[in-house]
Amino acid sequence: MVAFTKLAALSSVIFKSETNMLTYTQEKQSSGASNMKFLRGAVLLIAAVTLSACASPDRFDNDNTTSLGGAGISDGSASDPTSPLYFQQAVGDRVLFSVDQSTLDSTAQAVLDGQAVWLAANSDYNAIIEGHADEQGTREYNLALGARRADAAREYLLSKGVAAARLKVVSYGKERPIEICSQESCYALNRRSVTILSTGLSS
Amino acid sequence: MMSHHMTLRLVVCLMAAMSFGAIAGSVAQAAPLKIEITDGVIEPLPFAVPAFVAENSAAGEMAQKIARVVAEDLAGTGLFREISKDAFISTLTSFGSPVQYADWKAVNAQALIGGAVSIGAGGKLTVKFRVYDVFASQELGKGLQFSGTEAGWRRMAHKVADAVYSRITGEGGYFDSRVVYVSENGPKNNRKKRLAIMDYDGANLQYLTDSRSLVLAPRFSPTGDRVLYTSYETGFPRIYVLDVASVGRKILQTQEGTMSFAPRFSPDGRTVVYSISAGGNTDIYRMDVKTGRAKRLTSAPSIETAPSFSPDGSQIVFESDRSGAQQLYIMGASGSDPTRISFGQGRYGTPVWSPRGDLIAFTKQSKGRFHIGVMRVDGSEERLLTASFLDEGPTWSPNGRVIMFMRETQGASGASSLYSVDISGRNLKRVRTNGGASDPSWSPLQN
Known part of the structure; x- marks a missing residue:
């Protein structure tokens, strides 16, 4: 036989949430046996912000289009040396880096030399230099590492005479791999900086 | 690795304020219900959650769902193990009825959670619960009651589980998060x-x-x-x-x-x-x-x-x-x-x-x-x-x-x-x- 303790005074605590109204009430024990009636809901206050209890968790149009750099310029023809496509393919729009490094080897420098020449000849174009890392690293560190790589490429182009106002940098860290295997063959291609041509982006 | 700093000790004494046992005037003497965690093997504490009592007909389904979430919260910690309802000898038919501790001891439940749910005017949902230390044959802590909208039922269940977790481990809970x-x-x-x-x-x-x-x-x-x-x-x-x-x-x-x-x-x-x-x-x-x-x-x-x-x-x-x-x-x-x-x-x-x-x-x-x-x-x-x-x-x-x-x-x-x-x-x-x-x-x- 259990004697419930008497639940007299009640201390109440307020719940607040944007979806629900909740209050709770704690029994306090004094003395004497008793029963259910002792739970007295001294409801204090209910601060409630109502939110649409939508059946779907998705309040957005799930528009999956993503714009990835570039300013909507047409790539032109690869045989036209003034075209962005020529820049990408013949000049080379990217350079690669060693693990956890942002130094430019001679191959990378040669590519950037070509970029500098092309940019000098095609002054209508500006560029955003994207820095990337492979997946073998933590997110924030890889953002910082990508920033180093993009900046290394930018500094090199500046040293070759490209105007600072024409070059911006952005780091994607490990967020935008182009190769998806989890091996060095893929990682080597993901550790990169990519010079993306744009028009009218200088500010 | 085994230093006392990294050893998690969740030792909880639950005797406070529990001086009203079945035996008139006597203070409960049984060993307190507790979970003690060390770096060694831990034996999850067996608990029983009989179906919560539906105090009106509208509350039937909600009573079941809330009891289920409470059990899932506790079992999900790895510190507790739920005893299958199939093993139960008795049940809790009303929130205030006396607990047949012997029946719960017999199925090796160390903690017993009894609850009741009602849905009142305007859809106001009320959840009450009590925790029992079966081996000490006494209630553990105080009864608690939550009220809110039906849409908030999971939060109320989490609140119940947080309170149970907290009483047995002596630590704050984390379910209502x-x-x-x-x-x-x-x-x-x-x-x-x-x-x-x-x-x-x-x-x-x-x-x-x-x-x-x-x-x-x-x-x-x-x-x-x-x-x-x-x-x-x-x-x-x-x-x-x-x-x-x-x-x-x-x-x-x-x-x-x-x-x-x-x-x-x-x-x-x-x-x-x-x-x-x-x-x-x-x-x-x-x-x-x-x-x-x-x-x-x-x-x-x-x-x-x-x-x-x-x-x-x-x-x-x-x-x-x-x-x-x-x-x-x-x-x-x-x-x-x-x-x-x-x-x-x-x-x-x-x-x-x-x-x-x-x-x-x-x-x-x-x-x-x-x-x-x-x-x-x-x-x-x-x-x-x-x-x-x-x-x-x-x-x-x-x-x-x-x-x-x-x-x-x-x-x-x-x-x-x-x-x-x-x-x-x-x-x-x-x-x-x-x-x-x-x-x-x-x-x-x-x-």
């Missing part, structure tokens, strides 16, 4: 990311952004009302503050022409620490949220990022490669006296200060594997809790007992999901999400 994270879909080379928020157990999912812009690493404010995150909405990584209730967001006014990321709130919610990358160099800054005034805290040419405040707001733990590789450092909240704390083999990143103040959780890379680990604030007693191809980004449960993190699988079809693990290294399990998930941030307990 939420997680904000990055929901992921699509292949690795075309992954869509958007912010999502859910209850700690995966229920009540809502999306907070669409997937048009890349978003990273959301972080709750100390009260859970706001979320800091990084978005590429402008084409460059910038920090935003999102109001969870209205889903309104605004950009944090960091330096133009720079990239900003890795934000976290101070414990009082008034300051944000974050990183800025400019000229290839990444350093840590802090900003007063109201005035927008910023102060630079580090200025080395190395990478300084991933700052996290101590619970008292006086210090910041962060990662830096100033030594040549990623390591953890602690400095004063204004940037004074940076001191390295990690010295093991490998690289250390993403440090997060425990809400208790005693431990730092981190990501460690060593010999091609990733680990989630914890160490004391002075760097001692490092302990790795997990190992996989890629584990990253720990976040603490509100009571500092459990860590949630992201695990990504290897290879071309690699995908991310959320996992949780006790700081003892036990009870590793996947957290339910809708699709891929990364970068979890665990809220404080809701009020």
